[in-house]
Amino acid sequence: MINFQNFNWKKIIMVIIFVLFVVVVGYLMYALFFKSPTPTPEQKTNTGEIGQLPGGTIGTPPGTVTPGDGGTGTVTPTEKITKITATTTSTPDIIAQGGITKITDLDFQKNSSFTLDSTGNNIVSYQKETGLFYKIMPDGTKEQLSERVYKDVENVAWAPGADKAILEFPDGSNILFDIKSDKQISLPKDWTEFDFNKPGDKIGFKDMNPNPDLQWIAMSNPDGSGQKYLEPLGTKAKQFEIDWSPSGDKVAQYNPGSSAATSRLLFVGLNGENYRDIDMRGYGVETKWTPDGSRILYSAHAVSTDHKPLLHIVNASGNTVGYDHQDIALNTWPDKCTFADADTVYCAVPKELPYGADLAPAVADNTPDYIYKVNLKNGAKSFVAEPEYDYTIDSMQISDDGSNLFFTDKQTGALHSIKLK
Template sequence: MPSFSLPRLDLKKILMLLGFLFLVIIIGFALYYLFFKPTIPQPAPGETEPGQVGGLPLAGERTGEVVGPEGQIVPGVGERVLTRKPPVIPGATTSEYAEGGITVVDDLDTSATPFMSLDSSGNGLLSYNSDSGQFYQIENNGNKTLLSERKFPNVENVTWGENTEQAIMEFPDGSNVLYNFRTQTQTTLPQNWTEFDFSSAENQIAFKDLDNNIDKRFIGIANADGSGQHYIEFLGNKENKVQINWSPSNQIIATYEKATSGDFSTLFFIGPNNENYRSLDVNGYGVQMQFNPDGNKLIYSAQNSLSENQPQLYVTDAAPDTIGYDHKKINLNTWADKCTFASAKTMYCAVPKSLPEGSGWFPELADDVADYIYKVDVDTGATSFIAEPEFAYSINQMEISQDGSNLFFTDRQTQTLHKIKLK
C-alpha cells in the first residue's frame, strides 16, 4: 500500500485566509446595514406614535365656542387638531405681548377661515367658515356667534362691508351674492361682475364687468345692491393690469399699471367720474397696493431685477394733487397684502424670514415660509421688529383691533385664525 503524508500547513497562509474571510464578513454586514436593513418609522414633530395619547394642549391652544342665533352654545364646526411647527429656537422664552421677541399666539378658531375682517365694533371679527359654509362674528376670546343660518358653500372670494356688516360673495361658477347680515337679506349681482370694492360709506361698489365680448368690458360703479350702474373706463383686454381699489377719500376707484422699461412701470389712477390724476413711477412691476385709512398715503409692493425679483415695499403720498410726493422705500421684503393699518400713521406687516429669488413673480414659493411681524411708521418709513410668533406661521391676512390691543391673523397653510397681544 503506498504511503503518503499530509502537506505541511503554512501558518502565514492560514492567517491570510482568516483575514480575508473576516474582511468579507465586515463588507457584507455593511452592505446589509446600508441597503437592506428595514427602518423603524419615527414620529414627526408634533405627532404621536400609534397607541399613544397626545399631550395636553399647548399654551393658547383652544377652540372657540359657537353661539347659535338664540344664544345657545352649540358644538364647534370643522375643528382641527393642529400640528404645529416648532419655534426656531426650541425652549426659548416667550412673551405674552409683542415686545420684540418670540411671542405667545392664542387660537381663536381652528376651523378653516379663509376670509375675515374687523366687525363694526372694530374689536371683533367677521369670518367665513369654509367647513360649514357659514358666516360668524368672533369675539377676541374666540367665542363665535352665527351671523345667519343660511349656508353659502364653496365661496371663492369675499369682499367685506365691515361697518355695515355686508359681504359680497363670489362663487366658482361666476355667480355673485350680496348679503346683509343685519337685515338678513340677499341680493344677486350680475354674473360677469368681479373684483369688487366698497366705497368708504359702503353704499356703493366698484367692479370689473368682464363681459364675454371683450369690447364690452369696463370698470363700473353701482349702488351696493347693483342698481344705478354706470361705466367709468374701458377695459378691453387689459383687465389683468387694472386693480379695483376704492380709496377712503373716495377720489380714486382703480389703478392701471403700464410697463415702461425692464425694471420700472407707471401707475395711473382713475377717479369715479373718469378723472385721470397724476401718475406714479413705480420701482418695479407686479404692483400690490393699499391706501392708508385717510387715503393720503399709498403703500405698494413691486419687484425688479435689482431686488432679485423679491417684493419690496414703498410708501408715497396718494392725494390726487400730490401723488408721487414723498416717495420712499421701506426696508422690508414682503407684499402689500401682508400688511394692515392700525391707523393712518401706523402699519403692521408680516415679513417672510427668507425669500427665494423670483418670489415676486411666484408668491407661492413663500407659502411655507414663516413670518416675522414688523411695525412701520407710514410717514417716515421707519420699521421696528415687534414679534416672532411662537410657532412657524405663514401669515395670510392680518387685522389690528380698533383699540390697538390685538393683532389677528390667519395661517396660510391651515387657514386657522389666531391672535397676538400687542398690549
C-alpha cells in the same frame, strides 16, 4: 554525577541574599538621587488673537437685525434675517415686546375670509367648508350670524363694518348678503372683482360682458341699482384692479408697465378725471391704500432687489401724487400688512426669501414670518414679535383699540391673535 550533598547550601543562600540586597539598595539610591521627576501637564491658556480678549468670541456683525432683543433696525432688501431658536427654558412673552411671543388660537376652522366688525375689536369670518358666517371675539367666543349656508364661495368683498358682503361663486353667480337683516340679493353674473367704498353705500366692479366692446369698469349701489360706467377695459382687463380709495375719488388702478426698470400706476376716477400717474420702482406691483387715502403702500421687484418684493410708500392724492417716494426696505407683500392708522403699519415679513420670490410668490407659502411695525412718518422700523410657532401668515387685521393683532395662517386657515398691549 554531581553530588549535591557536598554543597555548602548555607553559604550559597547567604550569597543570594547579599546580591538581592545590593540590587535593592542600588535601585533605591538611583531613584532618590538620579532619576528625573515625571513632568506635570501644562495648563494651556488662551492668549487670544490680536485685538481680542483671552477667551473672547466673535460678535454679531454690525448692522444685523437680531429679532428678540427688543431693538430696532433696518433690513436691507437682500439681507437674511437670523432665525431665533427657542430653548426649552424660554417662555414666550404674553404681550409682544420684540421677542418670541405667545399665540392665542381663536378658531381652528378654516377662515377663508375675515374682517373687523363695526366695533373694530371683533372678527367677522366666512368659512368656506361650512358655508357659514361667524362673529369671533378676542377670547375665542364664537357666534353664528345666520342659518344661511353659502358653500364654496371664491371671493368675498366686505362692506365696512361687515354688515354686508358680496359673494362670488365658481359658476359666476354673485350674491349681496345683508348679514344684519339676513337678506340676499342676486347680482348680474357678468360682474366681478367687487369692492365697497369707505361709507359702504357704493360698489365698484368689472362688467365682463361676453362682448369685449362692452366690458367696463363701473359702479353702482350695493343692490346693483344706479349703475354708472366709468372706463372701458378693452383688451387690458387684467391690468386693471378695482380698489376704491378711502378718500372716495378713485375706483380702480391701471398698471400698463413702462420701461425695463419701472412701471406706471394710473387711476380711474368717478368723473373721467386725469390724475397724474406714478412711476413705480419695479414690476409685479401690489398695492394697499393708507386708511386716509393719502398714500399707497406697494411692493415691486427689480434686479436691484434680487426680484424679491420690496415695500415702498408714495403719495397718491391731490397735487402731490407721485411725490415723497420712499423705500421701506422690508421684503414682503402689502397683503401681509395691516394699518393701525395712516402713519403706522404692521407687516408679516418672511424670515428669508429666495432670489426671484416675487416672480413666484408661492415659494414663500411655507416660510415662517416675523412681525414688524413701521412708522411711515420717519421710516423707522421696530421688531414686534416672532410667533412662538412657525406660522406663515396669510392676512392680518389689527383691532381698533390696538390691543390685538389677528391673523390667519396659510397652512390651515385657522384664526390666531397676538397681544400688542
